Amino acid sequence: MTTIAIIGAGPGLGAAVARRFGREGHDVAVISRARDRADALAARLADDGVHARGFAADVRDPEALTAALDAAGAALGPVEVLQYSPLPHKDFMKPVLDTTAADLVGPIEFSLYGPMTAVAQVLPGMRGLGRGTVLFVNGGSAVRPHPERAGTSIAFAAESVYAQLLHDTLAGDGIHAAQLIIPGAITPGDPHTDPGVLADTLWSLHRTRDGFRHYAAPVAP
Ligand SMILES: NC(=O)c1ccc[n+]([C@@H]2O[C@H](COP(=O)([O-])OP(=O)(O)OC[C@H]3O[C@@H](n4cnc5c(N)ncnc54)[C@H](OP(=O)(O)O)[C@@H]3O)[C@@H](O)[C@H]2O)c1
Structure with a gap:
């Protein structure tokens, strides 16, 4: 069996996805900043x-992220599934008129350079396997920009375009890129956004390989 690497794995969605893919026999690399928490x-x-x-890495540190994925592949075997789902920092979510160009450095590093670094690291292994899945998880501001959360809205838009381009480019190579939009909060017990329900959805995206963008629940108008 192969490995799923979950980048930004914590006690909520990350743990639920780890259990879901683990149940199916995948080895699991959990990557977050704090080594003790991981x-x-x-x-x-x-x-x-x-x-x-x-494995420990800050997604804003390309060398550390590359090294963590390299170590994960060496310890557990090739990464067939990459999930990019670190929880964005609160200070990325400021009103648009309070957001300077400099304020966008963090969100862009986090939401665009991070996944680009991770994909570059795992793609050769996926090509070696002849298959792979790249799962992007975002909040609703990825599709409906929120004026009070400018940093994440702008950076998620860039991440979404990158993910869509990957989807279009890699489909012919057996590598499936998909995005799950989670409108509102992840809420235990909720029929749409309970972490276990979301993990089932992500497993299904990996298995069915059907289309690029999927919604956990309708986006509020
Ligand atoms: N929570 C929600 O209500 C909600 C709503 C909509 C969408 N989402 C999406 O769901 C995913 C997160 O799920 P979750 O909230 O249940 O989180 P989770 O899987 O419980 O934890 C995410 C982990 O991300 C790690 N992280 C944060 N910044 C990082 C960084 N710079 N580098 C590496 N790791 C980092 C944190 O661990 P460390 O502190 O150890 O780094 C945190 O434990 C994200 O894709 C988010 O956009 C969440």
Whole structure:
């Protein structure tokens, strides 16, 4: 079996996706900034029978992200599935008129350079396998820009274009790129946005390989 690398894996969606793909036999690399949190999540997953390892990287640090994915592939085997889903920082979400060009450096590093770095690192392995899946997870501002959350809205738009271009370019190579939009908050117990429900959706996107953009729930008008 092959590996899913979850970039930005925490106790919510990241853990649920790790369990879902782990249940299907994938090894799981959980990547986040804090080594102790990544290791603790991997240990909880191991208690549930998932073969998981924690790796530390800040997605805004290309060298660290590349090294973490390299280490994950060496420890667990080739990455067949890459999920990019770090939780955006609150300071990326300022009103548009309070947002300077300099304020966009963080969001762009986080939402565009991060996934571009990660994809560049795993793509040769996916080509070697002859298959792969790249899953992008975003909030509703990726499709409906929010004037109070300018940094994420602008950076998610760039990420969405990059992801769509990957979808269009890699489809013929057996590598499927897809995006899941989660409008509103991830809410345990909610029929659409419970982490387990979202993890089922992401598993299904990986399996069915059908289309680029998917919605966990309708986007509010
Ligand atoms: N939570 C929501 O209500 C909500 C709503 C809509 C969409 N989403 C989407 O869902 C995904 C997140 O799911 P979740 O909220 O349940 O989070 P989660 O999987 O519980 O945790 C995400 C993890 O991202 C890591 N992270 C944050 N900044 C990072 C960075 N610079 N580099 C590396 N890792 C970083 C954090 O760990 P460290 O602190 O250890 O780095 C955090 O634990 C994201 O794609 C987000 O856009 C979430």
